[in-house]
Amino acid sequence: MYEFQEFENGAALADALTVEVAGALAHTIRLHGKAALALSGGKTPVRFLEALSRYRMPWNDVVVTLVDERWVPETHERSNAGLARRHLLKGPLSNIEFVPLYRPVPTPEEAVAEVNRVIADLPLPFAAVVLGMGEDGHTASFYPGGDNLAAANSPDCKAQVMAMNADGAGEPRITLTLPLLLAADEILLHIEGAEKRAAFEKAVAGDDVLEMPVRSLLKSEKLVKVLWCP
Numbered sequence: 001m002y003e004f005q006e007f008e009n010g011a012a013l014a015d016a017l018t019v020e021v022a023g024a025l026a027h028t029i030r031l032h033g034k035a036a037l038a039l040s041g042g043k044t045p046v047r048f049l050e051a052l053s054r055y056r057m058p059w060n061d062v063v064v065t066l067v068d069e070r071w072v073p074e075t076h077e078r079s080n081a082g083l084a085r086r087h088l089l090k091g092p093l094s095n096i097e098f099v100p101l102y103r104p105v106p107t108p109e110e111a112v113a114e115v116n117r118v119i120a121d122l123p124l125p126f127a128a129v130v131l132g133m134g135e136d137g138h139t140a141s142f143y144p145g146g147d148n149l150a151a152a153n154s155p156d157c158k159a160q161v162m163a164m165n166a167d168g169a170g171e172p173r174i175t176l177t178l179p180l181l182l183a184a185d186e187i188l189l190h191i192e193g194a195e196k197r198a199a200f201e202k203a204v205a206g207d208d209v210l211e212m213p214v215r216s217l218l219k220s221e222k223l224v225k226v227l228w229c230p
């Protein structure tokens, strides 16, 4: 299930999303001493990441990772880890614990076992996961037609991360799996613009998860907080 929040503009959405994420982290830190956060890459999160980087909280009690990664080195312009370092992990957040998903091996399949172990060692469940969505209805790296989509997007998946190869994904990917995302205390979906609003409306109007994988979250028992602005 989901709740949909509309914001006047990207700045207002970024501030609200920052408060939402910080609140989830602070709550988990109060309960457990440490909190884990998983962030998406792509273009949409930049303003939010910049706002979060200015937020004052006990960041030393937080570990940040990614919802997914393109299989490129951090120095590559398409790296989600590189995006996080440029827009979030700077200033007071320069030295917080960050767990990238890319490893310097040719394919994600060769790194999956090691990355699984690293993610399993995080203070799970995630206090918050921040998802994006493509106009094709993908989220994380759950791409329509993805070679491991059925497995990674299954509520019964036992792996923490899986490799994903799909025509629309650009590079080979590694992605957190659905159970890990659904187990998060706060599941946030950040989308902007008319095209993604239309894609969201199409997603909630249908049921075929393989057609629009974001449905596996929106149709789940867990609350997904959707934040959208024009």
Ligand SMILES: O=C(O)[C@H](O)[C@@H](O)[C@H](O)[C@H](O)COP(=O)(O)O
Binding pocket: 040, 041, 042, 043, 044, 045, 067, 068, 069, 070, 080, 131, 132, 133, 134, 138, 139, 140, 141
């Ligand atoms: O690595 C990625 O691409 C993301 O994790 C992906 O799931 C992203 O959230 C959507 O593709 C939206 O991307 P944009 O914000 O660039 O439209």
